[in-house]
Amino acid sequence: MNAHLLVLEVVVPLMAAPLCMLLPSKPAARMFSIAVAWITLYLAWSILGALGATEHGVIAYELGGFPPPFGIELRVDWANAYLLLLVSGIAAVVLMFGPGSAGAAVAEGRHAFFYTAVLLALAGLLGITVTGDAFNVFVFLEVSSLASYSLIGLGRGARAPMAAFSYLIMGTIGGTLFLLGVGLLYQMTGTLNMADLTTRLPDVLDTRTIVLALALLIVGVGIKLAVYPLHQWLPNAYSFAPSVVSAFLAATSTKVMYYVLVRIIFTIFGAAFVFETLHADYLLLPLSLIAMFGGSLAAIYQHDLKRLLAYSSVAQVGYMMLGLTLASATGLTAGLVHVFNHALMKGGLFLAVGCITAQVGSSAMGDLRGLGKRMPFTCAALVVGGLALIGVPSTVGFVSKWYLVQAALEQDLLSVAALILLSSLLAVVYVWRVVELCYFSEPDATQVEVTGRPPVREAPLGQLLPTWILIGSTIIFGLTTDLTVGTASKAAAQLMGVGP
Amino acid sequence: MDFPVEVILFLFLLATALTVALLEDLFAAAMMTGIFSLLSACLFTLMDAVDVAFTEAAVGAGVSTVLFLSTLALTAQREKQHPFTWFPLLLVILTGACLVTGTLDMPHYGDPKAPIHVHVAPEYIAGAERDFGIPNIVTNVLASYRGYDTFGETVVIFTASVGVMLLLGHRRRRPGPAHRPTITPEGAARMRDFAIVRVVSMGVIPLIVLFGLYVQFHGDFGPGGGFQAGVIIGAAVILYGLIFGLSTLQRVVPSPLLETGIALGVLLYGGTGVASLLMGGHYLDYAVFDSDDPKHGRHLGILLVEGGVGIAVTCAMILIFYSFAGRALAREAFDEGGGGQ
Amino acid sequence: MSEVLGLWNYWVVIVLMMIGLYIMIARDSLVKKVMGLNIFQVSVIMFYVSMGKVRGGTAPILPEGGAEGVLFSNPLPHVLMLTAIVVGIATTALALALVVRIKEAYGTIEEDEIHALAGGDGMDGRSAVQGEAE
């Protein structure tokens, strides 16, 4: 039975989306999508359990009953089971967030479509994570991307459609380059199944076409992952989208694309080829360092809280890339652990910003003045999330920094280790800007009357609960790391060692 | 070797692409994109990809041109000319050079010993005869071996129409008779008043729908299938809408029906898979439908799946048209009513 | 020289792709960018299909009188490209819907004018809700 879990994990949200569209009222659609998200979470949890039962940690499932190289195969090992749990967990929590589609500029009578789009984005991401077929990744990549373009376009304010449009253009270029890369691989080996690719690639590895295929795949996935030079779309997309959407996307879509990059480099091509013969780390290491510093520096000078968090996401992607380019078991564990940790931190922070925008009407830094007294719990969430971003011990940020620096030291890169810690100091600057605004400055009297909004009260429980579930888990997983580090190290060993 | 006809068509294709790049008049550019798709459809037929040619012609020349023209009607007609900058050209030439160096080790065009013809393809060709008995191998592979991909494809078109309806969605109210919509701006005759056009199209629409259904059910034997049929039937309904205006069309084909239709299409496809799951096979394994004769079971499965795709695509095309056309009316009502009712 | 000549159609596909990419990057009109996107995607489809062609092969449809000795082109790229075309039309439809929304929000679809307008009014984090879709 546990093999069927794999396909149910994707099919349940996929089939739920059209059903959700038919539901008449907004609350019905919202409850239905939350229920579906929790079902996918349960399925992901049981997949993780089933994976523990198998002896070599891989579950394969042939679709349509056709053996792998001919039919499509779903293949789950520790790496993607870990991602499944993360994505469905984040979805289950973020969907519970209060305003839901109210946060978006949706024509009334169309709210059920908002939840359909969210379910489709979730199904797309789960589809990418579960499948073992290269072309299938492209199909579900497009499903999740199209859903997220339309969700971003729904942001209140005039600039959301433009942000969604530039994300669409760059995202589609990325997707098409990915398609071209898969086509080159198919042309040289004759197969699309990832496991089959691994066995057939070694004897064509020296051809220029395969090097071009790797370059295309890295650039294509790099655009969707917002690696440093290709990240221009991310700040606009996350800052103008509705807060629920940016919380969901910031915590899941870049993470799944990171998993795809790991799968490409470590499973299909093999770390030896990518890092020893091609020396891709000469390019990727400096890029990730620039991302760490550039992202944080840009975040310091932002006037809008969501834009600040978006730029800090660019910096955090730099940390994950650094873990990847260190190409050792600890490095990969560090990258995978930071995937989980960053999702919790960024998801929680964006939801906190959602609470603020719901009350204050905007996320500009000027409006944060003196919020500490009127919205104590939301500002406390911002502070704890900020501490996690800095990497204070007993938070998840510390765990990822711990493993990243270990990985750097293992390869005697003392300078890289020092740079990692220095860049997290930059995080102190922009987190403390927010803290000072919240707690140490008084709201200027003029601003309160002008907007004529009702007086700012603490966010309702419906918004605070999911925020504090995510923010609380940044502490819990900071102290008990057996789930995150345990699974990540098993996944890293599997990816570095024998491969699936 | 004989002079390949493809060379000429490729030259035409390059010429069209260049004109699209250089043209300022966006309507002409939209037309050139249509011609670009038609030319590529011809090239696909020459490369024995008949199904792809059919779809490219139906989608490239048909639907995307309609979409481009309706967007241009709502936005600008001409593009502002901009000074020539070097950076994009340099970047493009650089990427092009890298791609060309990558092609040097590829198997030659049409080389029968290339890895892709040796590894997986023979099984598909032999399997079509042995397990399925379906002449059109492409439809067979599309629906069975890579049925999960096609399910993804249906969900992609479903996502696109949900996205368009979200972005351009108009209120789901019954279109009242009082509203007198005119698609073309004032002063110009409306399409409905062109007697000849109305009579001719009234004659042609049923034929198109008939042809669409033929393509739907003939998909196993010749080029065709759910997707192409959906586009063709959608085009017929859009033609009716163009002639008689959106509100009359919405009375004939109300949008709630279409929304249930598109949901039904996707659910039909997914449901077939779940049915095969419940009957003991793997997901989307049609052989379990008819235990004693797997070939018949697979036939039934492919038919159901193609039906699902057909319904979903038809409704998607019409819904996207509603959203774009609805937006034009919303704009017009907005202008006429001085700020909208 | 002859071993390279056999690759001419891939080069044409690459030139088409580069034209598409150029349109997307250089041109400012958003609709023109979507057209560039269209060309970019059709060229990738062209690449896959020309990869599948077998010299002397016919369309992968079994003739009535049995299929012995008949050489077929590879059906798999055709299947993949059916999906790619669908993805192309879906992306175009969504992109054009966004262009319409941008036109209503900014009154123009020239990217530099939009940046001037958006940049000009600074970080309108506190943007009032724009003309709500009725």
Add this chain to the structure above:
Amino acid sequence: MSAEQLIACSILAPLLGAFAVLLFGRVPNLRDTASSAATLVTFSLVIQLYPQVMAGDRPRLDVLEVMPGVMLAFEVEPLGMLYALVASGLWIITALYAVGYMRGHSEGNQTRFFFFFALAISAALAIAFSANLFTLFLFYEVLTFSTFPLVTHHGTEKAKKAGRVYLGILVSTSVGLLLLAVLWTYHATGTLDFEQGGILAGKLAPAQIPILLALYAFGTGKAALMPFHRWLPAAMVAPTPVSALLHAVAVVKAGVFSVLKIVVYVFGIDTLAAGDHSRWLMYAAAFTILSSSIVALSKDNLKARLAYSTISQLAYIVLGAAFATAAGVIGGGMHIAMHAVGKITLFFCAGAVYVAAHKTEISTMNGIGKRMPFTMGAFFIGSLSIIGLPPLGGSWSKWYLALGAAEGENLIFVFVLMASSLLSIGYLMPVVIRAFFYEEGKPEGAEPGHAHEHGEAPLLCVLPLCLAAVGCVLLFFGSAELQALIAPIVEAR
């Protein structure tokens, strides 16, 4: 109560006190009694651990395994015991003093003040009992972030700027240098636990040991070594009870305590002594001692002068650790206690003078001794202890420090010690002389109208500072007891 429960309760007691303070926030009297009760409970728990540590066993409490190979665990060893006793002991009198000061000076949001106060003490105790570098670093950060609201208590623009300097230096040194050192140690040795005799023996190339020592020494920003000392004078903007407890006892002592613990349990004094790796640290500490004493001379503001004197006294302890000799470490350990009690007396007096006479500048304090005999008397005793004259505890710790210098054949540092004692006379005695032997006289530039008629500070201020002064004297006689407590950590080779 078993040893493990004692450790857990002694760390949790201040937390309970903190939440009790939060609970009774609305009722000032109930809140203050709750916080004082908490201080007494904590001290009684800590004192029960003392006999077991004296008997030589090391009670240990493993809380949870955060990461494979990294534990959150507590273990009580003599140095930790000493620091815990000092912190919890002085918390009692400071809590009393704080009530008096806050009431006398009618400060704003006192509930928040007492809440973070108790939180800081709980973090200090956790640092004292930490069994490995990870737990030490964890609570070191918690201490930094829990004391930040205390430093910026007034919420004025000046307080915010001071807070920024305070946090900037402390976090950047801890995350930038200390964390790097901890990770490097973990990478080199594979463990983080404190072991008798050090864990680095033979694991690092001799050339790398001084670099690691530098990372540790400068990484613990709270030890206020010269380049990273700016935060201490900046933090003087906080109310006096904060500067008294945190900057004379808990925060700075956490810094030097960590340096001592790392030198003894991570490097091991014999490895340091063998390769003479810590010589550069001696010179750095000596430089800090002398230059901060000279700066203290020039400061007219009483609290600023005391702040710079604290910096030089801290450098004494770092110097003791740098000698890497038994006597040096013992001297350093004892100086933690001596300096704590002495300096807290001085800060209490400064606070009392401020509450009673609203004077902060030394030049305006002529003849104040006649009006505030008890306060200035305690100030006199406290300064004697800081200077290190015999009838008071300070002398013993300086004696051992000089012994340590001699033991390690670096006699020059004996002169440094002597010179700095002279300097400390230079900056403390003028205050006492000005208070008792100068006439009241019209202080120039004072506000017009009658000279401010004031008597002694309120009882709740005077009582704690007298207790502290008595403490200085008691320590002189109890120093043998202290020496016996610390000796085992260096004796057992």
Add this chain to the structure above:
Amino acid sequence: MELALDVASWFCLTVGAALCVIGAIGTLRLPDLYTRTHAASITDTLGAGLVLLGCLLQAGTPLVAVKLVMIYAFMLYTGPAAGHALVKAAYARGVLAAGIPEEAQEGERPSESDLPEEP
């Protein structure tokens, strides 16, 4: 008999192709929209018709022949209608014919007012 069929089909194909070329040249050289559509409609009806006839003669099975006839019927039915719709819309939109003074063309343009009301 085979040879006769081949010769006939070649002839139809070449003439059809020639007509298409003529139509193309016409579309290029003629001054304004109206004359151009006239030239284009040649290729649409006669040119394509002849080409289809040529293919008909080549076609083996009767099924293919029937399909070709149906294609030609469809083109005959919709081609001119499309041309008509194009010209009428252009005329309604106010596209001017070259060579004829402007005021002469103003006369019979259908205006909004005299159209039948919505049923």
